Amino acid sequence: DVKVTQSSRYLVKRTGEKVFLECVQDMDHENMFWYRQDPGLGLRLIYFSYDVKMKEKGDIPEGYSVSREKKERFSLILESASTNQTSMYLCASSFIGNQPQHFGDGTRLSIL
């Protein structure tokens, strides 16, 4: 069974801090994605990656960066956290082409 693991379920940080969210998948998927989920807005794509060291901006990349040094790991970085980045963050992975995504359990991040 595919396993997408996010490092924390809940995280509380302060404004201005640099925040790292980690995601690891165990199915050798090429694609990895970071979304944020907010009520009434659904899932909005922040960044995705289709290979090691490759990344593409999603719809809302401002204030975020990503790192994919190894195939199984995709990190989301909040360079200087702000209160409007308080949200649920979801990581997903998939094979390339006609394949569905598999999701982690999410990290609920609060920025105070």
Place this chain on the structure above:
Amino acid sequence: AQSVSQHNHHVILSEAASLELGCNYSYGGTVNLFWYVQYPGQHLQLLLKYFSGDPLVKGIKGFEAEFIKSKFSFNLRKPSVQWSDTAEYFCAVKTSYDKVIFGPGTSLSVIP
């Protein structure tokens, strides 16, 4: 820009009622279409997917969806809902270069 819309934000039904959730997308190229479900406190799971062929696709738990290319629609249906179908439902579109965009979601509440 590509986008996905879902017709209803919140739907309330009695058990045994029929369900139809609307989904429309805007993208001119080849798409793969998905419906995901998120039960309370759980991660997103795939309900069904369309890649090609028969535009009527069947998924898990008695759900089905119909792809109407001329209308850019992919509506989800179930003939008789159960209390356990209470969840949030997301329509998603995968574009030709593997970017996946989600709709805002529809919250379904089924009353026993």
